[in-house]
Amino acid sequence: MATQRQLIYDYLRHKKKFPNIWCAGCGIGIVMGAIIRAVDELGYDKNQVAMISGIGCSGRMPVYLDFYTMHTTHGRALSFATGLKLARPELKIIVVMGDGDALAIGGNHFIHTARRNIDLTAIVINNATYGMTGGQYSPTTPQHMLATTAPYGNIEQDFPICELAQVCGAAFVARSTVYHVEELQGYIEQGLEKKGFALIEAVSYCHTTYGRLNRLGSAVDMMRALKENSVTRQTAEKLPPEELQGKIVRGIFVDREVPEYTQLYQKIIERAQSGGKA
């Protein structure tokens, strides 16, 4: 395993863009560290890896990483990634999205990319709010919590990201938090190795807007809450449902073999070129 100093020199645009723009203590930087360690651990050449993001706080991530990167339009990161994967199937593609980017603006793209089961690794950093635009409620804001657009509490139910990807047909679905970053790194590695659509939900926090409005304290307090409020899937199965209220369940939800889109597409190309006989 490479040392942290080597990782910084190898994978970050360290001379141009640092320090990063994220708020002090933001979990997105922790996810970024997990991604570069996962890529390093798997021994990929960095010219084999492409990173694509949408808009939002997490959309800044490709700016800092020295892979092939694309910073695309809001919610359409998965669409750009689908096009890139079909054009260059040998690339390992990591798509980083926020919860609003993936599920509100890009919700349609999200369900259809999962349904197609195209070989991408999507990481949804879930901080339960739109952080960059000032704390509006997002599809994953828990019910009754405050947001700048919900001053009396959010009345909508929140979106279960992992369950959604599961029913849409993703090949690998896992959830972890930024506190359990080594576990998260392991899931990212498994997702990258998986042939098919891999979704990893990284539960993070926004202490600047969401945390301040709901009086959840500083980054340290919210990180401690992630530690205390999360249970593994094995433990969650034994707990009664009332104790599971408000808990984050970590673990691998789906790990299955599903026919992969680019391989099926290649077969169609071969069949068409041979005059439809094969």
Next chain:
Amino acid sequence: MQAGEESQVVEEAPPETTKPRPKRRGRVTVFDNWCKGCGLCVAFCPRKVFELGPEGHPVVAHEERCTACNWCVYHCPDFAIVVELVEGDEPARKTGQSVGGRVRR
């Protein structure tokens, strides 16, 4: 010969500490120009190596306690902490260990 040398190193605990010296030791560096002073490392370091400095940045106050567990390195959102293993000590993460359901090579 080599095994004998290693056991000698372990026995050389500093006389002033009551706890046995950790088997792994780290050399901690904080880059103040990248650090934003979020305080995660100060709050969560399992050995309380850091203290809050006058400018809100962490100061490496008790480096002798560091076991090179890399908690601060993995959780620093600003890539501002580097922990280097003191020469001759074993790395924190051994191969064959399972992390997140995946066995390390």
